[in-house]
Amino acid sequence: MKDKKSAANRIFSVVGLAIGAVIIIGLVLYVRETVDFEELLVVLRPDWLIAGALCVPISQSVDAFNFYFLGWRTKSKVRLSACFDIAFIGEFFYKLGPIGAPAQLKLMYDAGFPGTKTASVFVWKMVANMLVYMVYALLALIVKTLIYHEPIGAGTVLGVALLIALYVVVIAFALFCAVRPEPVQRFARWLLTKLSKKIKALQKPGRIDRLMGRLEEICDQLNAYRGDRVMLGGLFFGMFIQLGVLYCIPVCVYYGLGLSGQSVTALILTQSLVMIISRIVVLPGNAGGAEGSFFLFMAPVFGPLISVGMVLWRLMSFVETIAIGAVWLVIRFIMRALRGRRGE
DSSP states (O other), rough: HHHHHHHHHHHHHHHHHHHHHHHHHHHHHHHHHOOOOHHHHHOOOOHHHHHOOOOOOHHHHHHHHHHHHHHHHTTTTOOHHHHHHHHHHHHHHHHHSHHHHHHHHHHHHHHTOOHHHHHHHHHHHHHHHHHHHHHHHHHHHHHHHHSSSSOOOOOHHHHHHHHHHHHHHHHHHHHHHHHHHHHHHHHHHHHHHTTTTTTTTGTTTTHHHHHHHHHHHHHHHHHHTTTTTHHHHHHHHHHHEEEEEEEHHHHHHHHHOOSSOOOOOHHHHHHHHHHHHHHHHHSSGGGGGGHHHHHHHHHHHHHHGGGHHHHHHHHIIIIIIHHHHHHHHHHHHHHHHHHHHHOO
C-alpha cells in the first residue's frame, strides 16, 4: 500500500511539473514571437529585475530565521545552518509536490527539533501561514473596494471566500486539538482501530497505543505553545515579512519592464489575490492556476507586456525556487560527504 501511495505521489508530481513546464515553454515561445526585444531593451531596468531575482533567497532566508526563532522559543537546540536547510531544501521539495511536508518535517527533526515538538511546531507554523494568506487577501479586497474603488468580480470573491473557509476549518481543528483534544483523540483511536483491520503494521501489539501516546503529546505541546504569545506573535510577524517579500516579485518585474502608474501597495495587494486564488489548483507549483490568476489580475496592470511579465514572474517565483533548492541540496550533500570522510 505504501509503495502504491509513493508511486501515485511520483506520478502526481511528474504530471504537475510537466504541465507547468509546458505552460512556461509555451509562454516563452509566445513572447519570442510577439515581443519586439529591441524596444523592450530600451526601457528595461536591470536593477529592478535583479531585485526581483533576489526576492526568493531573501524570503527563504527570513523563513530560516523563523524556524530558528521557533527553536529558541521551544527550547530546542536547533542549528541556524540547518534552519536554512529547512527553508531552502524544504521549499524545493514543496515545489515538487506531496513530498514537501514529510521532507520538511524530516529536515526539522535533523535540525534539532526533538520528536513530537517537530509536529507541533509544524502545525503552528502552518496555522500562521494560513492566517497571513488570509490577512493579505482580506486587505486586498477591502482596500481595492473601499479605497481604490476597483470592481471585484463575483468569482474572485467566491474563490477567496472558499479558500478562507477552508483555512478557517483547518485552523479551528488545530485550535481544537490544543484546547479540547479528547474528542480528536477518541476519533483518532477509533479510526486507527478500523484501519488496523486492513493495515498489518497497525496490528502489531502496542502500535496503536504508541501512536496515541504521540498524538496526546503533540496535543499537550500545542496547548502549551498556544499560551506563548511571543512565539505566535513573532511567527506571524516573520511569516508576514516572508510572504511580503515574495509578493514584491511582480513589483520588481513591473518596474523592471519600464512600466509606471501603479503604486507598490497596489501591486502587492493585487499579487495577494493572485497567490490565494492560485492555491485552488493543487498541482505542484499551482501549475495552470498560477498563470491563470496572474493573467486575470495582472493583465490590466501590465497591459501589452503581460506575457513577458508572467514569464519573468514564474521564472523568479517557481523555477528559481527549484533551482536554488537543488543547488543548496547538492552543496549540503557534498559538505556532509566531505565531513564524513574527514571523520574516517
